[in-house]
Amino acid sequence: GTLGAGAATAAEGDPANLPPNTPEWAKALGPGVIEEAYGTRSRHETAVRRYVPWLTQDRQSSVSFTPLAEMHGIITASGLHFERHHGGVPDVVPADWRLMVHGLVERPLQFALEDIKRLPSVSRIHFIECPANGGMEWRGAQMSGVQFTHGMLSCSEWTGVPLKALLGQAGLKPNASWLLVEGGDASLMTRSIPLAKALDDVIVAYGQNGEAVRPQQGYPVRLVVPGWEGNVWIKWLRRIEVGDRPWYHREETRHYTDLMPDGRARKFTFVNEVNSVITAPCPEKPLRGKPGFVEISGLAWSGAGRVTRVDVSVDGGDNWRAAQLQEPVLGKALTRFRVPWEWREGQRAFLQSRAMDETGRVQPTFAALRKARGVESIYHKNAIHTWLLEPDGTVVNVQIDA
Amino acid sequence: GTLGAGAATAAEGDPANLPPNTPEWAKALGPGVIEEAYGTRSRHETAVRRYVPWLTQDRQSSVSFTPLAEMHGIITASGLHFERHHGGVPDVVPADWRLMVHGLVERPLQFALEDIKRLPSVSRIHFIECPANGGMEWRGAQMSGVQFTHGMLSCSEWTGVPLKALLGQAGLKPNASWLLVEGGDASLMTRSIPLAKALDDVIVAYGQNGEAVRPQQGYPVRLVVPGWEGNVWIKWLRRIEVGDRPWYHREETRHYTDLMPDGRARKFTFVNEVNSVITAPCPEKPLRGKPGFVEISGLAWSGAGRVTRVDVSVDGGDNWRAAQLQEPVLGKALTRFRVPWEWREGQRAFLQSRAMDETGRVQPTFAALRKARGVESIYHKNAIHTWLLEPDGTVVNVQIDA
Amino acid sequence: PAASEGLPRPIAGIGRPVTAQEIAGWDVDVRGDGEGLPPGRGSVKEGEELFVQQCASCHGDFGEGLERWPALIGGRGSLNTDQPRRTVGSFWPYAPPVFDYIRRAMPYATPMSLSNEQAYALTAYVLHLNELLPEDAELDAEKLKSIRMPNRDGFVPEARPDTPDEACMSSCRQGRPVAVTMDSRRFVQPGSGSGFSEPQ
Amino acid sequence: PAASEGLPRPIAGIGRPVTAQEIAGWDVDVRGDGEGLPPGRGSVKEGEELFVQQCASCHGDFGEGLERWPALIGGRGSLNTDQPRRTVGSFWPYAPPVFDYIRRAMPYATPMSLSNEQAYALTAYVLHLNELLPEDAELDAEKLKSIRMPNRDGFVPEARPDTPDEACMSSCRQGRPVAVTMDSRRFVQPGSGSGFSEPQ
Numbered sequence A, B: 001g002t003l004g005a006g007a008a009t010a011a012e013g014d015p016a017n018l019p020p021n022t023p024e025w026a027k028a029l030g031p032g033v034i035e036e037a038y039g040t041r042s043r044h045e046t047a048v049r050r051y052v053p054w055l056t057q058d059r060q061s062s063v064s065f066t067p068l069a070e071m072h073g074i075i076t077a078s079g080l081h082f083e084r085h086h087g088g089v090p091d092v093v094p095a096d097w098r099l100m101v102h103g104l105v106e107r108p109l110q111f112a113l114e115d116i117k118r119l120p121s122v123s124r125i126h127f128i129e130c131p132a133n134g135g136m137e138w139r140g141a142q143m144s145g146v147q148f149t150h151g152m153l154s155c156s157e158w159t160g161v162p163l164k165a166l167l168g169q170a171g172l173k174p175n176a177s178w179l180l181v182e183g184g185d186a187s188l189m190t191r192s193i194p195l196a197k198a199l200d201d202v203i204v205a206y207g208q209n210g211e212a213v214r215p216q217q218g219y220p221v222r223l224v225v226p227g228w229e230g231n232v233w234i235k236w237l238r239r240i241e242v243g244d245r246p247w248y249h250r251e252e253t254r255h256y257t258d259l260m261p262d263g264r265a266r267k268f269t270f271v272n273e274v275n276s277v278i279t280a281p282c283p284e285k286p287l288r289g290k291p292g293f294v295e296i297s298g299l300a301w302s303g304a305g306r307v308t309r310v311d312v313s314v315d316g317g318d319n320w321r322a323a324q325l326q327e328p329v330l331g332k333a334l335t336r337f338r339v340p341w342e343w344r345e346g347q348r349a350f351l352q353s354r355a356m357d358e359t360g361r362v363q364p365t366f367a368a369l370r371k372a373r374g375v376e377s378i379y380h381k382n383a384i385h386t387w388l389l390e391p392d393g394t395v396v397n398v399q400i401d402a
Numbered sequence C, D: 001p002a003a004s005e006g007l008p009r010p011i012a013g014i015g016r017p018v019t020a021q022e023i024a025g026w027d028v029d030v031r032g033d034g035e036g037l038p039p040g041r042g043s044v045k046e047g048e049e050l051f052v053q054q055c056a057s058c059h060g061d062f063g064e065g066l067e068r069w070p071a072l073i074g075g076r077g078s079l080n081t082d083q084p085r086r087t088v089g090s091f092w093p094y095a096p097p098v099f100d101y102i103r104r105a106m107p108y109a110t111p112m113s114l115s116n117e118q119a120y121a122l123t124a125y126v127l128h129l130n131e132l133l134p135e136d137a138e139l140d141a142e143k144l145k146s147i148r149m150p151n152r153d154g155f156v157p158e159a160r161p162d163t164p165d166e167a168c169m170s171s172c173r174q175g176r177p178v179a180v181t182m183d184s185r186r187f188v189q190p191g192s193g194s195g196f197s198e199p200q
């Protein structure tokens, strides 16, 4: 299929397998069950995580990006979940894994994996987004596609124990008010989290999309901190210390603070505010052939709760139409939006999406965001994104005067 | 952790990695990003699909089972999705794949994969269950665990085109009332589906849990027929013929009909009625060590709509307690239920779950089911299931007098 | 037209018209009433020869079924017993789908390799094995449609709901102790012992 | 107690009491205010030697940073310019977390290999490179706590929402044509050209 009725398909295919011929795979048995006792995808599928060499000196303290253009629905295939490590991926032996809970608690405890699994459990579908997602675009458009402008973003069904339940096991001292959470990798990554969030919806997770959390996502246990920046979702979790104030560690001062034009930096900017991006069409999914029907589709999310509306513009924000949101719309989860469009012959278009959430927050323009924060804050870039659709169907990452 | 307070853990672990020692993985860098451009699970995870050799002559026309005891939440890891093939797994080349729509239509058409992907899309989380799930247990308990009593069951986020949209492309003739759907594998599997269902919620799906449908699940395109028996969810879909009556093909007469004691067989028994099973504890997840807190957890589902309630009994159905249902509870999707329990010293228990759905249907006892259908109908066994929990923590598949 | 009501309007340019010739190659199905049967013919005799060459290794010389490959004969009168056997002869309600299935799916390892003539001949032989065609018969579309299968009237519509919607909550057993009617340990140990992740 | 309100009641037997000695081995963190600093001491001089051996290959002899490994000095006065440089000297608000980070995470390839004395010495040297300690200084817990970092007051609380909640629906540009301010084709071709799935 192409955009033109009756036109030949882009990939013509092997006539031997096309009607009226019987395809070769209908003429011979294929491999049977448990040929793959644990299965993988088709050899014809090629979507991969990618990294950007110039961003980091090595691949151990680095990031790779989810190919958002290849995704369907809201669940991210675990094999394509973006990565952000500070010392590589530890090979944690599950029998040797322990979680220590201590500090301002009544009963300092350690938990083995089977202890965690015995506690009351919960499953939730939540997105995780690195707050540096799109950070390369504060000064202007420079990345080639949506994998790099927005690909530090994924969404999974997480299963585990409410952190509250673990704190219940240990008991809290009266002055408890902040937690230090620590990973067991080579960077022994730490962040401070206010107790109120810990008692709200944080999960100590061992399950991801129906199986164990993947190594790159923190096997065997990671923190799930719904709606908050990915950096606090500590992976390979090994320790929770309860205290009465934040720690001001490297990852919450040197990094993950937002530098303002006046030279001061905002600290503890936890929430990933309302955001969205069109994933089809996009630079990786250009439109080929003749104009006609196009379903514009993308992802919206908010760390503050449910997405309530997504508007789409094809004229650079002059006029907007509300998109359809795929049910169920879940709080702090990716939300798939779709809107039908008719692409006219020779039409140049500026595609944008603008999300709103249940707290009333509206995704800002780049101009509004820069006016508030300048261009050096690295994190929490949630501006309305623009794709330029050229008359030949090429889609280009651009920024416009809004 | 064991059931006893302060007791040593079952897997003691390597002291070199346990507190106060620093684990080896905190002392050296691990592999960096894109070490796996398409990732897989931890080498320490061992859950696998399994087959039962005595069920079938070979592995090409056979079945393998999802290890339900290892699952978390409601999404099935795609690598562990059960399999049911009739001629093995075809290696369909996506560029050579075509879907033909013809018969009582205005415009006979064929679609390439990119045509399908251009049409308006939809994503839904739905379970798929082979109607023969648990069919080996009609006469009595004989399987060793939940993987085999209930493991022809999975749940994924499916993305694709409403079948309705494809029929819209072709147009329907006035007398259209049934569809023949045909797979492209070595069995060229066929089933007849009434038009009303096709126009309701059937999806022609290319996406599964955020990536392409897996080969074992019908790559590149399968039918998703929410709530209906898995056999009609035709995989490797290649053809849809519109007609004015059912075809009465082999797979809807010889198989997938339900033989009653009087020698007559019910045909077109499409819906998988309300059902549930406890997945923890279960034979594969016995309770070890001393009594104490146990979270009983399991899965419920109904092909008629949403699960509204699941009751759990520990005394073989004498007394029941309503379990908590994990939100969101979605129509024709797996629903995770959980209920806390205190397992007393030396207690023998008969664990059961009983689900209800929004149409008011209640999962029947084995006695009620056999009274209605005898023991030779193979399909649609949705009886209340019993696990015997022995005082030593062993969990046994049994059947009781109800 | 009623069927089309509520159908989405077609979107221009998506999907390519398919020719009658292209359809013909893929439209291989034959309906219960024989719709779709191709021209051609084949005899029980020809069928016997083909069957011995291409089918008997699994189904047995007389369709009795070797090992656990399916039997193609037998089972008549068994359907209402506690050992029902479902075969072409005992269970299939219509004859044309036998042709349909053989042509689309057999021989098992090389499906879609039979000519229409061969498929008619094999269908004739399988029906003969089931005493539904004499030894000297020849089969074509008309003949195949005319065969009345023994279990033609054996199928009834879906009849659910057929179990009570009861949900007693307490003292439901009214004092009766639980009796185990079957314990799987008679057959297997609890755990994963019923199956394998490696070919056996 | 307020903090515990609404906490789930503990479930007996899940989780094992952890001893003070077990905690000590893992509780390696040092807070901004110095809480957690261990006994011990180290001098700038000792630190210099260790730094040259174990750190300079990445961070440079003077902490200037080689290739794209991070610089540990510089950037003071840059934070409100359009080329801000965030380093220990210019950006870190508290001194004890320098010790914390070096001990938990450095040397990069062999973390948790430094003794407390070595970590004090290296912290001393890094602070010296940033002109926060004289060449002959020795560092211990008390001394480290007393150091006031240049950017101590540089951090302010979260200040969002800070953008308008506007959602104009039509003619929002009021006739202004769209102007492209930056086109990524200046740097890369549209598609996946920004990155790789193989190590470069």
Ligand code: HEC
Binding pocket: B057, B061, B085, B086, B087, B187, B250, B254, C051, C054, C055, C056, C057, C058, C059, C069, C070, C071, C072, C086, C087, C088, C098, C101, C102, C106, C107, C108, C109, C122, C126
């Ligand atoms: C290598 C083994 C093998 C060979 C050779 C073979 N078959 Fe089969 N046959 C099977 C299997 C296996 C099935 C069932 C497939 C399934 O249910 O998925 C079957 C099913 C059938 C059925 C349907 C039986 C029923 O009641 O459902 C018929 C009819 C049949 N075969 C006829 C033939 C004919 C005719 C040939 C030769 C042209 C043939 N078979 C060759 C293995 C074989």
Ligand code: HEC
Binding pocket: A057, A061, A085, A086, A087, A187, A250, A254, D051, D054, D055, D056, D057, D058, D059, D069, D070, D071, D072, D086, D087, D088, D098, D101, D102, D106, D107, D108, D109, D122, D126
């Ligand atoms: C092989 C390279 C390498 C060596 C050797 C090395 N470092 Fe580092 N250092 C790094 C990297 C990479 C980072 C940043 C890690 C990250 O952000 O994930 C870093 C970060 C730091 C920082 C934090 C800088 C900031 O402002 O965030 C300090 C302080 C530091 N190193 C000190 C040391 C000391 C002291 C040594 C020797 C004992 C050392 N490093 C040896 C690579 C190295």
Ligand SMILES: [Ca+2]
Binding pocket: A014, A016, A017, A024
């Ligand atoms: Ca070929």
Ligand SMILES: [Ca+2]
Binding pocket: A141, A385, A386, A387, A397, A398, A399
């Ligand atoms: Ca852009």
Ligand SMILES: [Ca+2]
Binding pocket: B014, B016, B017, B024
């Ligand atoms: Ca070891």
Ligand SMILES: [Ca+2]
Binding pocket: B141, B385, B386, B387, B397, B398, B399
């Ligand atoms: Ca049972």
Ligand SMILES: [Ca+2]
Binding pocket: B241, C027, C028, C029, C030, C036
């Ligand atoms: Ca036909």
Ligand SMILES: [Ca+2]
Binding pocket: A241, D027, D028, D029, D030, D036
């Ligand atoms: Ca501490």
Ligand SMILES: [Co+2]
Binding pocket: A131, A229, A256, A257, A268, A269, A270, A271, A379, A380
């Ligand atoms: Co932040």
Ligand SMILES: [Co+2]
Binding pocket: B131, B229, B256, B257, B268, B269, B270, B271, B379, B380
């Ligand atoms: Co059925």
